[in-house]
Every structure is written in C-alpha cells, then in structure tokens.
Amino acid sequence: MSTVQTSMPVRTSAEEEVSSWSRLRTNRNFVALWFMMPAGAFLILFLAYPLGLGVWMSFTDARIGRSGAFIGLENYEWLWDDAIFWLSVFNTVLYTVVASAIKFAIGLYLALLLNRNMPFKAFIRSIVLIPFIVPTVLSAIAFWWIYDSQFSIISWSLTRLGLISHNIDFLGDPNSARASVIVANIWRGVPFVAITLLAGLQTVSPSLYEAATLDGATSWQRFRYITYPLLTPIIAVVMTFSVLFTFTDFQLIWALTRGGPVNATHLMATLSYQRGIISGRLGEGAAIATAMIPFLLVAIAISWFGMQRRKWQQGGNND
C-alpha cells in the first residue's frame, strides 16, 4: 500500500504513427491466413499433391521403379477398349447402387426402430455400431469363412435343415460372388446410415408428431409428411457419404475375392490396385483411379442440388 508506482510508460514518437507492418499485423484476414496455414499445408501435402500426382501419372507410362514419360491420353485409349475395365465399371456401379439402396432402407428402418422408447435403448444402439467398429479386414475374414465353399456356416445350416443337398459356392460363381460381397458391404455400412439417421430423427421435435397426431395423421402419414421431409437434408448427406464410401470400396473386396471369380467382383479401386501396384503399371492404374472422379463428382452434384432445393431450410431475411 505504501509504494506508489512511479514509472510511467515512456511515450515515443515511433509509437504514435502506426507503421504499415503493425497495421498488417492486426489485419483480421492476414492473421486468419496464418492460422489457416497449417491446415492448408496439410491438405496440400496429403490430399491435393497425391491427387495431382495421380492424375499426372495417368498421363504417363510410369512403372514401378521408372518415372515414365508423358504419353497423353494413351492409357485412357487402352482402357476404352479394355473389356475388363468396363466390367469393373459395371461392377462398381452395380455394387454401389444395390448396396447403397439396401443400406438406406435397412438403415432408415433401424433408425426408426431405435428412435422409439424401448428397454436397454443405449445398449442396443451401441450394439448396432459393432459392424462399423470392427476393422474391415477382420470382418472380411469372418465373411470369408461364412462364404467358404466347404466350411460355410450358411451352407451347413441349410444342409442340416434339408433345404439344399450340396454346399453353395458363394464366392466361386460370378453372380453369387457379387451378391455375397454386396451383402458383406451392407452389413458393414448399415450402422453408419442407421446412427446418422437416428441423430437426424432426434432433432425432430416430438411436439410435431403430437401436432400431427391431433391433426389426424396415421403413423404412416406422420412418417410421410413429417419425418421424411424433415430428414431429407440428413438423408442427402448420409447417402452422399455412403455412395462415396461404397464406390471407392477396396478392402472388403480385396480381402474376400481379390476381384474374382473371373473379374466378376473387380471394382474400379481393386482393378486400379491390381494393374498399378501388383502388375506395376502405375500409369494405367492411375488412369483407372482417375476415371472414378467423374462418377464421384456426379454423386456429389446430385446430393448438392438435392439439398439446395429445400427453400424452407434457408430461413427468411425478414425475421
């Protein structure tokens, strides 16, 4: 209490005139730029650069251990005449469309189910997530056993029930192999759809359902006129992701079939890997991978424009 602060800050003339550097230093955008730098560098280094390199490589005849020369669209011209490539495109589209549609149906059904009040709700919700948590390769190995031509538990059960006389060759026949990998993909993908849609359902105010009930809506009408329209934004997002994940799927196929039998389950991703890494023709593999980009852009565009249509979400400027 007795000591009095006597030293006052000494004012210099340099401080009074604000230098352009200090003005720049306090500029919000300039500071923001610095804050964004780490994230930007990270994105460029690990996303943009590999993508660019991949696209570049698709225009070269690079092989493993040899950087290759620019050959223009030659890789693509080769692919254009390659029946196996077109088969892989067909497989990928089939795989994506069928698996995504079924994942959506089952996921929505599960979400509606889990949104109800029931005993052990939290426990059941966490069980649903298990397929999503298990590492893909691990679940693929499990499916591999389930689909084994000799030891398949499905074949065994059906035989015991007397429904079939000999084992089903799940992964040996082209069509049943396609169906089998699609089922495995659905099993893995449903939890993501279900949990995300459940989160969306929980944002719908219960009083809307009560109001609709009093307005005379049946449970189907409540779904049709309340739940579904209010859920569409979430559906658009979740299905975009689901389609992207499914379209680019690699692990499951590689662990289960490696693209066989006779390329019947080769997806673009697995074919790209096989041509690029296994066979060492990096340029061709890169071209296959690059060919996926237009499909993915279309998928994103569809959901983007789907979301933009909803005027009611955008709020008013006269609030």
Add this chain to the structure above:
Amino acid sequence: MSSVHIRDVRKSFGNFEVLHGVTVPIEDGEFVVLVGPSGCGKSTLLRMLAGLENITSGTISIGDRVVNNVQPKERDIAMVFQNYALYPHMTVADNMGFSLKLRGADTDEINKRVKRASEILALTPLLDRFPRQLSGGQRQRVAMGRAIVRDPQVFLFDEPLSNLDAKLRVAMRAEIKELHQRLKTTTVYVTHDQIEAMTMADKIVVMHDGIVEQMGSPLDLYDKPDNQFVAGFIGSPAMNFLDGTLKANGQPYVELDNGARLPLTTAPTASDGRPVVYGVRPEHLEFASDGIEAEIIVVEPTGSETQIVARLGKQDIIAVFRDRHDVNPGDKVHLRPRAVSTHLFDKDNGRRL
C-alpha cells in the same frame, strides 16, 4: 362446440401419482384457464384431454361421449402448443390446411377454410411463407389458425404465450380473448401466469401438486380465496401474509408477535387465542396514523402506481399505492389494512376462516 367433463381423473407415471383425482366441469363455450406453478399437473391434464397421455383412472368426456379410449384425432379437438409445433417444411397455408388434407377434404374446401381462418387472424399476406420466415407473434397466430380451420369442439392451449416477449404477450392475450368471444368455442387454456388467467378466463382452475385448489370466476378467486395457496397465487404483487394470534373477545383483531394489532370486521366463533395467518393484499394497505409501524426498505415507482416494500418486525410486506406519496427508504410509516378486504387463514392447514 361442446361441454367437457373431467371427473375424478388420476394420472400416474409408474408409481408416481401426479394427478390425485381432479374434477373440472366445463360448460359449452366456456373459457377455462388451468393455472398453477410448474409441476402442478395442469399440462398433463390438458394432454390427457387431448389424448396425448393415457388416463390412469376417472373419466373425461367431451359432449356426451366419454373419450378415455378415443384416439386423439377422433376427439375433435385442436391444440396450440407452447413451441407452436408448426411444420417447418410447409408453408403457412399448408400448415393450416394439413388436418383437412389428411381428412381427405378437396382442395377448394381446404382453400376456402384456410382463407377464412387467415382473414380472421390477419394472416392472408403470409400464406406462402415458411414458419422460419415469421416472427414469434405471427407463428403464434398460424398455430391458432391451424386450430381454427378445423372448427373443433374444443380448443386446447398449452402455455401458448410463454415464448413471446412481454409486450406481444399482452397483445396476443387480447387477441385470443377476442377470438373466443367471436367463435365461442369451448376453450381450455393452460398457463402458469396468473395475470393471463385473470384477464382471459371465464373460469379459473387453480391447481397445485396434482389437486384442484379452487375454481371459480377470476374475481371470486381474488376476493374469496379458499386457502392460503390460492390467496398467494392470485394477484400481483402477491398477498402479504402475517402470522399472529386471533383475539375475538369484543371487536376482533389479530395480534402479531410484536404486539401490533391488525383490524378485522368479523371473526369465526369461539376462536379466541387461535394461531392464524392474516392476509392482506398490497393494494389494500393505506397510510394511517393509527396503523402499524413499519420501516420503508424499497420504493418502486412504476408511474401508474408505487410499490413499497416495508419491514414490519422481522417480516417484509409490500404495499401498492395509486396516489403518489413522498416517502423514502428508511422512513417510518404507519400502515393500516382495510379491514373489509382482509383474509384470515388457519395456521395449520391454510384454509380460509
């Protein structure tokens, strides 16, 4: 339009009973307000009337029909929710016409009725907007419009004004009352705000802890509260309660602990020496030289009236004056209750004596 009869209705959630036998008769065309503090069961009762909650025991009838097991949509009621519950993805017109659409009414009929309701509520210019583009008061009106188009037997309101600001609340209060006078539809209105109850109701039902404390016209409740709870709940600022002893020999009065005497006109017979609670409303206190001495703590002028908080012994009492007095905190004043407007309650059970 229809009468509604709630007879000995009970509601339990598991083993926990929240309504302990509530009986409320509601006349055809009456505006009944259920009022009480949070958790008194008023909203639960309304939701049971709407069919959103099961009735544990007792009966609710609308008109001549017992509706205990009737689906909500068959009850011919419309409800306005606290958060309005407007469908965010539908325009105002679609929101209002939704129930008609579900009933399968044809488009012309829907348009006609939506148009009529929107004219009543001045919503016509807003019919193409989405709920997000509306202000709070407009949303409130749309919620009411949604109820009106159905032309139901009974309107139910669940704290419809609590999300509005104070000024709008007063305006909407008058609007709802006017609407009722125009449509004359039986209305059950739930609120925790006693001013809303007093201003709007034909009949107020005061609820507390799952029972009906008292029902009657607003002024009945104000003038003759059945018990200390109703006396304290109705009226703002709330009634002052002073603990004392009844002296009934000769001219009756109530004696406080500090010896001060509070006037009474009459006293219940054979009650001398009984411990009582003396109730007097702030507006029934006046300055008088023969009043009881109190020290002014706070003076709150509101313009139209002045509220004074004064300390009387260990207790604070509130007095409201319409005329202006030059008093300041710290002043000693003498306050006298108007004997004709005082209330006396049993100290043990709070009943009116």
